[in-house]
Amino acid sequence: KELKFEQEQSQERIWENQKKVEELKLTVDNIKRHSRRAIEDSETIFTEIISSMEKKRSEVTELIRAQEKAELSRAERLLEQLEQEIADLKRRVTELEQLSHTHDHIHFLQSFASLRVSPGCEDSPSFTVNQHLSFDGERKFLLDLKKRVEEIYQEEFNKMVLQDYSYLTLDPKTAHQKLSLAENNRVAAHEKKKQGYSDNPERFDHWVQVLCKESVCGRCYWEVEWSGEYVYISVSYKEIGRKGGSIECVFGRNSQSWALQCCPSSVCFRHNDIETDIQGQASSRIGVYVDHSAGTLSFYSVSDTMRLLHRVHTTFTQPLYAGFWVRQELVEEYEQVKSIVTTLESFKLDKPVDLPSNRPEDYTKDPDVWPPPTPAEHRPPAQVKRPNTAVKVQRKESPAMQHQHRGPTGKVQPNPKSDRAAVRDPRNPKVKEEKGKNAQEGAGDGEFKKFDDAGYDSDLVNILERDIMSRNPNIHWDDIADLEDAKKLLREAVVLPMWMPDFFKGIRRPWKGVLMVGPPGTGKTMLAKAVATECGTTFFNISSSTLTSKYRGESEKLVRLLFEMARFYAPTTIFIDEIDSICGRRGTSDEHEASRRVKSELLVQMDGVGSVSENDDPSKMVMVLAATNFPWDIDEALRRRLEKRIYIPLPTVKGRADLLKISLREVEVSPDVDLDIIAEKMEDYSGADITNIC
Missing domain, CATH: 3.40.50.300 (P-loop containing nucleotide triphosphate hydrolases)
Incomplete structure (x- = not known):
C-alpha cells in the first residue's frame, strides 16, 4: 500500500511539473512574441518618423528653391531692363555727338527736338532685388526642432532606463583579500592589508576584482560611482577564471567579459584583449545598460545629462554579472617598485663603454703615437706562421697581383717579406691597414671576420x-x-x-x-x-x-x-x-x-x-x-x-598557381590535377595559407 501511495504521489508530482513546464513554455513564447511585436512596432514607428522627416526635409528644400528661383527671376528681369536702357543712352550719346558737328541748322533743330529727353520721361525699374537674401528663419526653426526632438528622446529614454533600474550588491565570496566591502556590500575599496576572508573557490586570488551577487537577465540598468587611479567597470560570465595571475583572468582580457577602463585622463573599452579608445573623459558616475535578449551593452557618462560612451552589439549566451577591478594604489606601487629597481641598480658594476683606450683607430691619426696592440696580436703564437693564409689572400687579389707572386713555373708562392712586416711591425698603420684588408679578404674565402667586443658586454x-x-x-x-x-x-x-x-x-x-x-x-x-x-x-x-x-x-x-x-x-x-x-x-x-x-x-x-x-x-x-x-x-x-x-x-590567380607549383615541386601530382582551376577557387588566400594547405 505504501509503495502504491508513493507511486501515486510521484505521478501527481510529474503531472504538476509537466503542467508547470507547459505554463513556462507558454510564458516564454509570450515573452518572445511580445518582444518581437515591440521590436516590429518600434521599427515601424521609427520608419514612419524617418519618412515624415524626409518628407518635411523635401518640403523645406522645395520652399527654399522656390524662393531662390523667384528672387533670381526678378534679378534677371531687372538686369535685362538696365542693359537695354544703357544701350539706348549710348546710342543717343553717339547721335548727339554727330549732331554737334553738323553745319545744317535746320537739320540740327529737327534732330535735336527728337533726341532731347525730358527729365523723368522714362521711369526707373519699378521693382527691387533683395541683395541680402537670408534663410536664418528656416535654419533657426530646424535647430529648434532638432533640440526639441533630442530633449524628448533623452527624457523618454531616461524614463525607459529608470523602469529597468536595478540595485546590485557585491558578492563577498568573490572579493579579493585586499578589497574591503562596506555599506551592505555596495562599496568596495582597495586596501593595503588583507581582510581575512575565508577561502572560497569562487574568490579572485590574484587580481583585485569582485563580482556582484545578482545576475543580469532581460533588461537592466545600474550606475557606478568611482574614484582613484584605475577602475574597470565590467559585465562578465560567471565562468571567468578566478585563480592565478594569468592575464586571462582580468576583466576585458578574455572572451567572457566586457570592461570599461576608467582613468582620470582617459577612458577605453576592452573585450577579448582588444582595446578601443573612446574620445573625451568619463565622469565619476558611469551608467551601464544591458539588454540581454537583444545583445546590447551600453556605457554612459552620467552628470547633468547622459552621454553615450560606448555601445556593443553581440550575443550573450549566459547570464551576466557586474564586476569591478579597483587599483587605487597604482602610483604608490609604482614608486615602491621604482625604488627597489634603483637599489638593485646601485649594486651593479657598470662596465666602461666607448673608452678611448678601446679604440686603437683613434691613434692612427698621429704618426708619432703608437697605438696599443690589437687583440689579434695577443693570441697564441701559432697564428704568426701563416703561409697558407698568405696563399689564400693572394688568390683573392687581382690578376696583376697574382702575376707578381708567381714564379717561373706559374705556381703561387708566399711573399715572406710582407709576412714578416705584418707580424713584426704592428705599430705601422699602413701595415695594419693591409692586414685588415687581408683579413677581410680571407673572410670572404670561408673565414668570417669577428666583431671586436672590446668595450661592450x-x-x-x-x-x-x-x-x-x-x-x-x-x-x-x-x-x-x-x-x-x-x-x-x-x-x-x-x-x-x-x-x-x-x-x-x-x-x-x-x-x-x-x-x-x-x-x-x-x-x-x-x-x-x-x-x-x-x-x-x-x-x-x-x-x-x-x-x-x-x-x-x-x-x-x-x-x-x-x-x-x-x-x-x-x-x-x-x-x-x-x-x-x-x-x-x-x-x-x-x-x-x-x-x-x-x-x-x-x-x-x-x-x-x-x-x-x-x-x-x-x-x-x-x-x-x-x-x-x-x-x-x-x-x-x-x-x-x-x-x-x-x-x-595578396597573390593573384597566376601567383596562386605559381605558389602551388613551388609548394608541390617535390611531390608527385596526378596528371589530371589542374592547378589553374584550384588557384581560381582559392581567392583571398595568402601565400602562407596555400603553403599550409599543400
Whole structure:
C-alpha cells in the first residue's frame, strides 16, 4: 500500500511539473512574441518618423528653391531692363555727338527736338532685388526642432532606463583579500592589508576584482560611482577564471567579459584583449545598460545629462554579472617598485663603454703615437706562421697581383717579406691597414671576420651573434611567386645601389629605410631574405624579444650594439618584422618608460644609418627593411625614416598557381590535377595559407 501511495504521489508530482513546464513554455513564447511585436512596432514607428522627416526635409528644400528661383527671376528681369536702357543712352550719346558737328541748322533743330529727353520721361525699374537674401528663419526653426526632438528622446529614454533600474550588491565570496566591502556590500575599496576572508573557490586570488551577487537577465540598468587611479567597470560570465595571475583572468582580457577602463585622463573599452579608445573623459558616475535578449551593452557618462560612451552589439549566451577591478594604489606601487629597481641598480658594476683606450683607430691619426696592440696580436703564437693564409689572400687579389707572386713555373708562392712586416711591425698603420684588408679578404674565402667586443658586454654580443645574424639566407627571387612589382621596387631601392654605386649619388642616393606593408602571410619576410641573398649582405632579423631585457638600460645598449655590429659587418640588411610591436606611437597613456627609451634609441641610430649619402661607399651601406600589417600604428618619426613604402598584396590567380607549383615541386601530382582551376577557387588566400594547405 505504501509503495502504491508513493507511486501515486510521484505521478501527481510529474503531472504538476509537466503542467508547470507547459505554463513556462507558454510564458516564454509570450515573452518572445511580445518582444518581437515591440521590436516590429518600434521599427515601424521609427520608419514612419524617418519618412515624415524626409518628407518635411523635401518640403523645406522645395520652399527654399522656390524662393531662390523667384528672387533670381526678378534679378534677371531687372538686369535685362538696365542693359537695354544703357544701350539706348549710348546710342543717343553717339547721335548727339554727330549732331554737334553738323553745319545744317535746320537739320540740327529737327534732330535735336527728337533726341532731347525730358527729365523723368522714362521711369526707373519699378521693382527691387533683395541683395541680402537670408534663410536664418528656416535654419533657426530646424535647430529648434532638432533640440526639441533630442530633449524628448533623452527624457523618454531616461524614463525607459529608470523602469529597468536595478540595485546590485557585491558578492563577498568573490572579493579579493585586499578589497574591503562596506555599506551592505555596495562599496568596495582597495586596501593595503588583507581582510581575512575565508577561502572560497569562487574568490579572485590574484587580481583585485569582485563580482556582484545578482545576475543580469532581460533588461537592466545600474550606475557606478568611482574614484582613484584605475577602475574597470565590467559585465562578465560567471565562468571567468578566478585563480592565478594569468592575464586571462582580468576583466576585458578574455572572451567572457566586457570592461570599461576608467582613468582620470582617459577612458577605453576592452573585450577579448582588444582595446578601443573612446574620445573625451568619463565622469565619476558611469551608467551601464544591458539588454540581454537583444545583445546590447551600453556605457554612459552620467552628470547633468547622459552621454553615450560606448555601445556593443553581440550575443550573450549566459547570464551576466557586474564586476569591478579597483587599483587605487597604482602610483604608490609604482614608486615602491621604482625604488627597489634603483637599489638593485646601485649594486651593479657598470662596465666602461666607448673608452678611448678601446679604440686603437683613434691613434692612427698621429704618426708619432703608437697605438696599443690589437687583440689579434695577443693570441697564441701559432697564428704568426701563416703561409697558407698568405696563399689564400693572394688568390683573392687581382690578376696583376697574382702575376707578381708567381714564379717561373706559374705556381703561387708566399711573399715572406710582407709576412714578416705584418707580424713584426704592428705599430705601422699602413701595415695594419693591409692586414685588415687581408683579413677581410680571407673572410670572404670561408673565414668570417669577428666583431671586436672590446668595450661592450660580451653576453650582449653573443646574443646578437647567435639569435639574429644570418650571413646567407639562401632565398632567391625565383623562390617567391608573383609580387613582380614589389620585387622591382626592392631591386631599385636596395639591390641596384649595391651594383651601380656611381649612379646612386647625390639626389639619386639610396633610401635609408624601406617599409613593406600588407596582409599577413603575403611573403614580406621572404622578400627581405631574398634582398639579403641577392645583395650578398649580412642579414639581421630583429624581434621584440631579442631587444628586451629585464635590466634597466640594457635594451637601449642592445639597440646601439646592433647598429654598431651592422656597420662592422656592412653591407648589412636589418630586417625588423612586425615593427608596430616595437615602435608603436609614443605619448600614449599605456606606454611604458622603458619602451619609450628603446624607441628613442632606435630612432637615433636609424637617423645615422645613411652611410651611402655620407661616405659614397655602398660597401658600407646599412639598409633598414621593415614589415608590418598595421602601418597606422607606427610612430610618425619612424615612418619618416622609412622613406620608401611598398605594398605587398595578396597573390593573384597566376601567383596562386605559381605558389602551388613551388609548394608541390617535390611531390608527385596526378596528371589530371589542374592547378589553374584550384588557384581560381582559392581567392583571398595568402601565400602562407596555400603553403599550409599543400
